[in-house]
Amino acid sequence: MSKSRKxxxxxxxxxxxxxxPVLYGQSPLxxxxxxxxxxxxxxxxxxxxxxxxxxxxxxxxxxxxxxxxFPFFFLSSPVLLDGYSKRFWIKELAGxxxxxxxxxxxxxxxxxxxxxxxxxGYNKSALKRAGHFSELEPLLIKPDPVTQYLLQSGTTLxxxxxxxxxxxxxxxxxxxxxTGKRSDARKTDDRILAIALTDNHGWEEILDSRKLTEExxxxxxxxxxxxxxxxxxxxxxxxxxxxxxxxxxxxxxxxELPLGRDExxxxxxxxxxxxxEPDFERAMFGIAGxxxxxxxxxxxxxSISRRGLxxxxxxxxxxxxxxxxxxxxxxxxxxxxSAWADQPNLVLAQALQDCRDIRALSDHLSPSYFxxxxxxxxxxxxxxxxGSAAKxxxxxxxxxxxxxxxxxxxxxxxxxxxxxxxxxxxxIVENILHADIESLYPSIMLTQEIKPASDELGAxxxxxxxxxxxxxxxxxxxxxxxxxxxxxALDAFQSSLKVLINSFYGYLGYPRGLFNxxxxxxxxxxxxxxxxxxxxxxxxxxxxxxxxxDTDGLYFVPPDNVRGEDQELVFIDKLSSSxxxxxNLALAGRYKKMLSYRKxxxxxxxxxxxxxxxxSSLISRTLERFSKNYIQISINHLLQEDIQGLHxxxxxxxxxxxxxxxxxxxxxxxxxxxxxxxxYDLGLSEGSRKPAAAYEVARRAGLLIKPLDRVxxxxxxxxxxxxxxGNCKLADEWEPNFPDENTAYYIERLNECSRKFDxxxxxxxxxxxxxxxxxxxxxxxxxxxxxxxxxxxxxxxxADDDASEFGIWLDEGN
DNA sequence: AGCTGTGGCAGGGAGG
DNA sequence: CCTCCCTGCCAC
Numbered sequence: 001m002s003k004s005r006k007x008x009x010x011x012x013x014x015x016x017x018x019x020x021p022v023l024y025g026q027s028p029l030x031x032x033x034x035x036x037x038x039x040x041x042x043x044x045x046x047x048x049x050x051x052x053x054x055x056x057x058x059x060x061x062x063x064x065x066x067x068x069x070f071p072f073f074f075l076s077s078p079v080l081l082d083g084y085s086k087r088f089w090i091k092e093l094a095g096x097x098x099x100x101x102x103x104x105x106x107x108x109x110x111x112x113x114x115x116x117x118x119x120x121g122y123n124k125s126a127l128k129r130a131g132h133f134s135e136l137e138p139l140l141i142k143p144d145p146v147t148q149y150l151l152q153s154g155t156t157l158x159x160x161x162x163x164x165x166x167x168x169x170x171x172x173x174x175x176x177x178x179t180g181k182r183s184d185a186r187k188t189d190d191r192i193l194a195i196a197l198t199d200n201h202g203w204e205e206i207l208d209s210r211k212l213t214e215e216x217x218x219x220x221x222x223x224x225x226x227x228x229x230x231x232x233x234x235x236x237x238x239x240x241x242x243x244x245x246x247x248x249x250x251x252x253x254x255x256e257l258p259l260g261r262d263e264x265x266x267x268x269x270x271x272x273x274x275x276x277e278p279d280f281e282r283a284m285f286g287i288a289g290x291x292x293x294x295x296x297x298x299x300x301x302x303s304i305s306r307r308g309l310x311x312x313x314x315x316x317x318x319x320x321x322x323x324x325x326x327x328x329x330x331x332x333x334x335x336x337x338s339a340w341a342d343q344p345n346l347v348l349a350q351a352l353q354d355c356r357d358i359r360a361l362s363d364h365l366s367p368s369y370f371x372x373x374x375x376x377x378x379x380x381x382x383x384x385x386x387g388s389a390a391k392x393x394x395x396x397x398x399x400x401x402x403x404x405x406x407x408x409x410x411x412x413x414x415x416x417x418x419x420x421x422x423x424x425x426x427x428i429v430e431n432i433l434h435a436d437i438e439s440l441y442p443s444i445m446l447t448q449e450i451k452p453a454s455d456e457l458g459a460x461x462x463x464x465x466x467x468x469x470x471x472x473x474x475x476x477x478x479x480x481x482x483x484x485x486x487x488x489a490l491d492a493f494q495s496s497l498k499v500l501i502n503s504f505y506g507y508l509g510y511p512r513g514l515f516n517x518x519x520x521x522x523x524x525x526x527x528x529x530x531x532x533x534x535x536x537x538x539x540x541x542x543x544x545x546x547x548x549x550d551t552d553g554l555y556f557v558p559p560d561n562v563r564g565e566d567q568e569l570v571f572i573d574k575l576s577s578s579x580x581x582x583x584n585l586a587l588a589g590r591y592k593k594m595l596s597y598r599k600x601x602x603x604x605x606x607x608x609x610x611x612x613x614x615x616s617s618l619i620s621r622t623l624e625r626f627s628k629n630y631i632q633i634s635i636n637h638l639l640q641e642d643i644q645g646l647h648x649x650x651x652x653x654x655x656x657x658x659x660x661x662x663x664x665x666x667x668x669x670x671x672x673x674x675x676x677x678x679x680y681d682l683g684l685s686e687g688s689r690k691p692a693a694a695y696e697v698a699r700r701a702g703l704l705i706k707p708l709d710r711v712x713x714x715x716x717x718x719x720x721x722x723x724x725x726g727n728c729k730l731a732d733e734w735e736p737n738f739p740d741e742n743t744a745y746y747i748e749r750l751n752e753c754s755r756k757f758d759x760x761x762x763x764x765x766x767x768x769x770x771x772x773x774x775x776x777x778x779x780x781x782x783x784x785x786x787x788x789x790x791x792x793x794x795x796x797x798x799a800d801d802d803a804s805e806f807g808i809w810l811d812e813g814n
Numbered sequence: 815a816g817c818t819g820t821g822g823c824a825g826g827g828a829g830g
Numbered sequence: 831c832c833t834c835c836c837t838g839c840c841a842c
Contacts, residue, residue, distance in 0.1 A: 418821055
């Protein structure tokens with residue numbers, strides 16, 4: 001078995017069959033990339049070159065071996081086994097090195113019997129019809145290994161390969177709409193103007209409807225894909241725009257799209273499940289033997305874990321990540337029709353530029369997923385689509401399968417506790433340190449050896465330890481490496497490990513996790529709370545002043561005798577030494593000033609005068625641009641104690657609003673659509689949901705909306721308390737010459753924003769600063785800002801105006 | 815068809 | 831007015 005190892009093993013003995021998630025593939029059987037069913041009785045295994053003794057062909061080619069057949073005892077639907085003996089409860093495992101299907105068996109050791117049943121072709125619906133399962137009958141789920149292979153892996157397993165070594169093709173469509181609005185593949189007048197393709201070897205091609213009919217373009221497109229034979233097809237909005245459009249147009253023109261490696265058609269998995277009437281707009285797509293990667297989905301995942309993306313437009317993303325060097329003038333959807341008539345080359349150039357941007361975007365966002373595909377038993381496509389809890393579970397399951405051990409059911413119930421969060425001081429404070437406990441939850445789980453009670457094989461702990469060790473090793477190697485490419489690859493590797501490592505805690509509390517354990521999840525959070533409280537106590541014991549704490553870190557003012565970075569580090573070290581071994585506190589940031597507003601809501605000014613704002617009440621994508629700017633500039637003024645600036649800003653904005661001296665982009669609200677219109681309507685009719693402006697405005701404007709779309713609207717009507725869902729219009733409908741936005745409402749919005757700052761002033765002063773009533777002139781000299789306010793631990797942040805009931809005042813100058 | 819967790823704030827709608 | 835419930839978005 002050890003002969004097949006390609007990398008040096010980390011602390012493993014030769015005899016140990018211990019499973020390592022990162023060095024997976026120690027068993028020759030795990031090198032299987034495909035199984036082919038030759039006849040009813042004969043099955044051929046495909047394995048990677050060099051991985052199994054006796055396999056001969058050239059490097060990189062798939063070779064075959066008749067030597068072994070490895071049966072898999074997995075099941076896709078837990079429901080099927082309800083009432084079945086728990087000991088034999090097994091779950092599906094699908095992946096790049098395993099293939100989907102197989103059987104649950106009353107007698108676990110009967111694998112050859114299982115094979116016979118597989119080859120005899122049982123199927124799920126027949127079993128369902130039978131209504132019960134006899135003790136000895138296996139349950140067969142997927143009888144077609146060849147198709148499964150093609151669907152999942154293509155000809156490459158990707159193991160040991162880099163993202164650059166596999167063949168990726170980028171795809172972009174330019175579509176035409178007669179109406180000038182968003183084009184619609186269902187309308188016969190609309191059509192595909194150009195199909196642009198590139199790949200990671202520098203090849204580029206545009207299929208152009210001036211030279212070819214749409215029909216010819218689609219045929220040519222299929223030909224090109226089959227000829228290039230890519231492992232991966234990448235596109236922006238691939239699943240929501242390009243593929244539905246292609247499928248719909250091909251359907252209208254009665255053209256097949258045999259894009260699969262087995263020449264199978266582009267596959268639709270329609271949620272409605274009616275194959276006669278495919279729902280192109282809602283379907284999921286698949287191409288046999290290739291992986292479909294949507295860069296918009298990648299961007300979406302990115303913005304969930306690391307904030308900062310305003311939307312997911314390709315052009316915007318290229319600029320955000322800084323690789324769109326020489327972009328052609330952007331043509332909006334509305335302009336395509338006219339541009340196509342006057343300057344078709346502009347449209348073609350844009351199509352090609354889109355492809356290059358897609359590749360750059362993918363190069364930037366996909367590597368960590370690619371590394372996961374080499375580690376987790378899922379196809380690359382599934383790795384991108386899937387969540388991290390599923391990946392952890394599959395890795396644990398792989399070990400259970402390997403040891404032929406039965407698998408538990410999820411525990412019913414719910415987690416009881418979460419993280420500790422508190423705010424102790426609100427107001428503006430100087431000289432701030434930010435410290436956090438490194439990898440809090442994973443460290444707790446490792447040091448206290450937390451594991452699910454149902455994990456009899458201890459796979460959870462070993463997996464966590466192994467992934468952590470590998471990550472530290474990768475980080476160390478990254479810091480040593482001088483090769484930029486290698487550093488990048490190692491960084492992608494370690495970050496993909498980080499994502500998985502951080503999900504172990506979440507998995508414990510996951511209601512659908514097979515190995516979930518709510519008690520252990522509570523144990524982790526309780527320990528986390530205790531550790532953070534310990535740090536808070538230690539800081540206060542040493543005369544530091546804690547401002548805010550959240551989950552694994554805190555902001556505080558160090559004691560007077562700690563001056564300068566060196567002493568600060570020493571101070572943090574002292575705090576850290578009060579923690580158990582294996583748990584470390586680290587300096588995470590130093591700041592000149594902090595504006596503390598509420599729990600999870602604050603602003604920081606660093607020593608280079610850069611401002612960071614955190615928290616949904618201070619910064620949010622849904623805030624109108626004017627509110628966002630107003631809050632941001634106001635916070636800056638507050639931190640600089642520029643009272644005059646605050647007042648001037650308020651008055652000038654008030655005037656702008658009153659006189660319509662602004663653009664719709666300044667005051668529209670932009671919301672992300674999460675549900676389809678059907679789901680929304682269902683919620684309304686069931687009464688489980690209230691009318692929401694974004695959906696209502698889209699409905700009235702006849703706009704087609706899908707999840708992830710962003711809808712911009714503004715409020716109309718003539719008093720501040722109108723029902724917004726009934727009084728709003730699309731931002732596009734606003735006309736500067738006939739401004740019909742609800743001025744009273746927007747002035748009230750401005751005042752709502754201002755009220756966030758009332759805690760910094762005495763009520764009378766607040767009224768003077770945030771008012772245009774300058775009858776006697778405005779004099780900032782008489783207005784002092786309030787000092788930071790200390791809240792006792794049990795108190796909530798102030799909800800209203802009565803300041804006097806809260807706590808004591810801090811002395812200034814600490 | 816997919817699906818890691820809790821805690822927290824703001825704002826809208828509906829009904830008292 | 832207030833309270834309750836829901837959604838959206840955010841921090842960790």
